[in-house]
Amino acid sequence: MYYESLSALKDFVSSSALSSEDQLMIMVGDKSADQVAEMIQFLNERNVSFFGGIFPGLIVGKENKRDGFIAEILQPVYSSLVLPFMMRFSQDKEKLKGYTAIVFVDGLSGKVKDLTDTLVGKLGSNVTYVGGGAGYYDMIHRPCIFNSKQVCQDAMYVCIVKNETHLAVEHGWRKLNGPYFTKNSHDNILTDLDNYTAFEIYRRVIEEEENLTLFKEDFFLYAKDHPFGILEEDGSIIVRDPVSVNEKDEIVCVAGIPAGSEVYVLKGDCDSLLESSMKITIAARLNAPEKYKPLLFDCISRAMFLEDRFTEELENIQGGMRYCVEGALSLGEIACRDNGELVIHNKSTVLAVMDI
Numbered sequence: 118m119y120y121e122s123l124s125a126l127k128d129f130v131s132s133s134a135l136s137s138e139d140q141l142m143i144m145v146g147d148k149s150a151d152q153v154a155e156m157i158q159f160l161n162e163r164n165v166s167f168f169g170g171i172f173p174g175l176i177v178g179k180e181n182k183r184d185g186f187i188a189e190i191l192q193p194v195y196s197s198l199v200l201p202f203m204m205r206f207s208q209d210k211e212k213l214k215g216y217t218a219i220v221f222v223d224g225l226s227g228k229v230k231d232l233t234d235t236l237v238g239k240l241g242s243n244v245t246y247v248g249g250g251a252g253y254y255d256m257i258h259r260p261c262i263f264n265s266k267q268v269c270q271d272a273m274y275v276c277i278v279k280n281e282t283h284l285a286v287e288h289g290w291r292k293l294n295g296p297y298f299t300k301n302s303h304d305n306i307l308t309d310l311d312n313y314t315a316f317e318i319y320r321r322v323i324e325e326e327e328n329l330t331l332f333k334e335d336f337f338l339y340a341k342d343h344p345f346g347i348l349e350e351d352g353s354i355i356v357r358d359p360v361s362v363n364e365k366d367e368i369v370c371v372a373g374i375p376a377g378s379e380v381y382v383l384k385g386d387c388d389s390l391l392e393s394s395m396k397i398t399i400a401a402r403l404n405a406p407e408k409y410k411p412l413l414f415d416c417i418s419r420a421m422f423l424e425d426r427f428t429e430e431l432e433n434i435q436g437g438m439r440y441c442v443e444g445a446l447s448l449g450e451i452a453c454r455d456n457g458e459l460v461i462h463n464k465s466t467v468l469a470v471m472d473i
Contacts, residue, residue, distance in 0.1 A: 119177040119443065120186045123152045127159055129188065135165055140191050142219065142276060143169030144445050147253045148184035153268060156186075161265055168196065168274045170221035170251030171261040173417045174446035179431045181420065183254065187443055189410075191219075191278050198264050199273040201231035206239040213243045217282040217471060219412075222273040224250020224448025225258040227304045230373050232273040233459055240275075242457025245282045247469040249414035249447030250371065250461075256360065256448075281472045282412075285400035286452050288356050288385075288465040289393030294322045295381035296348060302376045307345070307359075307368045310380060314366035319343075319359070322382045333362045341418050344464050346381040347374055356383065358418055358449075358463035371449050372461040387426050390419060394430040394466060398437025401468045405439075409470040413444030416464045420446055434468065442468075 120126040130141075141160070145153055150171045160167050175182045194216065195208060218240060222232055229250070251261040260270040297310035297318060310318040320331045323339050331339060337360060346354040357380075358371040374380060401411070413434060420427045435442050450467040453459050 118188060119175065119182070120188060122185065123149070123156055126156065126186045126188060130160065130163065130165060133190070135190065138192050139166065140193050140196055140276065141165060141167035142189045142191050143167055144175055144187040145169060145171045146175045146182055146184045146186070147171055147173055149186065150253070153263060157263065157265065166265070168221070168264045168276060170263070170274070171253065172249070172251050172445035172447060173254040174420065176413050176415060176431065176442060176444040176446065178441050179428065179435045181427065181431060181446065191276060193276045193278055195277040197275060198269065199232055199235055199275055201228045201271070202235050204235050204239050210239070210241055210243050213240065213277060215281050216244050217278050217280050218244040218246050219276045219278065220246055220248030220273060220451050221251050221262055222248065222449070222451070223262055223269070223271055224252040224371060225256065226271045228271045229449070229461065230304060233461065236273065236275060237459050244277060244457070245284065246451055246453040246459045247282055247284060247412065247467060248451040249445055249467070250449030252448040254417065282469050283401065283404040284452050285397045285468045286462060286465055287393035287397040287400070288462070289390040290344060290346065290354070290356055290383040290385040290464065291389060292346065292381045293326065293343065293384035296379040299374060299376060299378050299380055302374050305370050305373045306363070307370060307374050315368040316362045316366040319368060319382065326384070336362050341421055342384070344383050345370065345374060346383045348379040348381065354381070354383070355460060356462060356464045358416070371463050387423055390423060391426065391429055391433060394433040395437070397466055397468050398434055401470050402437065405470045406472045408473050409440065410473050411438045411440055411442040412469040412471060413442050414447040414450045414467045415444065416450060416466070417446040417448055418464050419466070
């Protein structure tokens with residue numbers, strides 16, 4: 118449920134008979150981030166268990182809101198803050214099959230791979246992973262993951278619930294140029310393509326496509342229109358969002374590109390992205406139960422790319438769902454393959470239908 122103000126959220130909490138088994142999942146619009154400390158104090162005073170993230174925007178039906186709060190009552194079987202290589206978990210993970218792991222992660226952290234490796238090392242492929250990268254619309258890296266004790270940077274929160282979830286993932290981007298082979302990459306930094314620096318190859322492609330000279334200072338202006346695509350074994354493409362160039366002419370992405378990958382430069386337009394937003398509801402409805410909760414993580418860079426037409430994307434998705442869609446604009450979208458393997462997507466849309 119969406120709450121426009123902190124006072125409205127407080128009223129909801131005060132009027133709710135929350136049990137010791139309940140936990141609030143809270144998504145905060147980044148324009149309300151200055152109220153998070155007060156919110157944490159209020160919830161702690163009432164012994165309410167909670168976790169959450171600050172996101173570039175909140176999705177409520179057909180609307181994208183920069184301020185306010187979304188709060189949902191969950192009954193987790195496991196819930197914990199995760200730090201790189203630090204996660205306390207002693208349950209039998211085989212008993213978690215069919216459960217859902219809701220994951221909020223610091224979307225601009227260079228430690229995302231360490232965090233996801235830590236998570237998967239504990240849970241394996243027994244759960245359905247769904248979630249998104251938290252952060253701010255201005256793309257400045259700062260603390261954005263919170264629990265009752267702190268607001269964290271370079272951290273993740275995972276909450277496992279018994280509910281079964283079905284996922285659909287779409288992006289609408291097409292191959293423009295490539296493939297290129299990357300020999301070296303680390304964390305979320307792409308070092309090379311075909312034995313040249315990553316920026317040298319990328320600049321050549323963009324300059325030929327756009328008929329201009331690409332400077333580092335203008336990188337993001339054109340990069341948001343031309344992401345990378347990692348070729349998967351089944352021929353599908355996992356999108357990676359380039360955000361900046363460092364002093365070594367390496368390209369910094371929202372998530373990592375594994376060394377040894379075949380990489381394409383991609384291109385899309387408003388129509389192809391909006392078409393994908395119609396496809397995703399069709400895919401999500403195929404396995405949807407009679408009663409479900411739609412949970413959406415839609416990449417912030419899609420909103421930047423589509424601009425005024427982003428409303429159409431939300432209308433397409435809500436129009437295909439029986440119940441009100443809630444979720445967030447994200448810096449990286451978390452889903453899993455059919456075999457349960459966790460995957461981080463960029464510039465994509467992840468739609469979950471959770472059995473209630």
